[in-house]
Amino acid sequence: MSGESATRITPGNALRPEDVAERVAGGVQVGEDVGEYALRLGDDALILAQRLGWWISRAPELEEDVALGNIALDLLGHARSFLTYAGSAWGKTEDDLAYWRGESEFRSCFLVEQPNGDFGKTIARQLVFSIFQHELYSRLVDSADETIAAISAKALKEVDYHRDHAIQWTIRLGDGTEESKRRIQAGLESVWPYVAELFQDDELIERLGGVAAHPSEMRAPFDALMAQVLDEAGLELPDVQPAMTGGRGGKHSEHLGYILAEMQVIAREHPGATW
């Protein structure tokens, strides 16, 4: 561990991606099932980070640029840790996984791939995802896999803030002007078809037992908090059918290819470059 390093500026015991890399270099290796699970966690965070990064210089106010940028960087941190850990199953680094996988090898859900739309839609997507991710990490803190538990413990404090940010904005947009209310409501309608995918159990989850959290068990607390927030914001719970999805199995919406093209182009043009 690098805890003794003089260059370590993160106070306390916050687990950094570099710490995970050291564990992996020190011989920690996961089986393919845990690796696959860590890919799901890492890919969700990575793709949403990439999406949110777009807002820098484009948010309604300078302060909001920074808020969304911070959230994106937090998520990128989660992605780096999870992908570093996942890579130990196949002898790959975080960069191998982020930059050199094709579309069908990504395990991210459809929700995080959805376009930013306007600020209302981005906040709607943030609201759904941060409530989901908060439920998820709250459970993974007790994962039977101690690295996943440690990464989740660090990430949970950050997601606590992401969730608060999304809730505060949802209430303000819903309870703001007619225009802001129309936009956040439209945003919720447009992301809602991708909610169901977040809460689907599958064979991998069953095989992993105490390592993973059961997505289906998080639906009730998700619905409860969502109903409370929407009620306070004066918004309607969308009544729309779930879309066809399949992100965990490598099937993706038409948007992922474009996201990857932008995210991967530099690394692929200059393989192994560092700066």
Place this chain on the structure above:
Amino acid sequence: MATSDQTAMGTSDKTPATEIGHTPEKAPWPLWEVFVRSSRGLSHVHAGSLHAPDAEMAVRNARDLYTRRNEGVSLWVVPASSIVASDPDAKGEFFESPKGKDYRHATYYKKSEGVKHL
């Protein structure tokens, strides 16, 4: 500032960011002054200012803008309009009066004879 950015970028009027910028009645967010306490036992110190639509969001923006590198353990935000400041043109009457009044400093006084342990 969003509006000028988009004009500079020449984005098409279909992009959502431009739509936001075009909202005609958009008023600028009010200004808040931020005070950060860097650790227990120290005072809150003025760190800078920011824009936010209301007090709750101001505290959150302050967290994002002024405590990114472990600068603080506590934050205050105050509406900038609530601060009453001294007049910069009244420096003379406000701040120059103490000059020449050395007797207001302890070092002005000489030790009296016969006083020990001072």
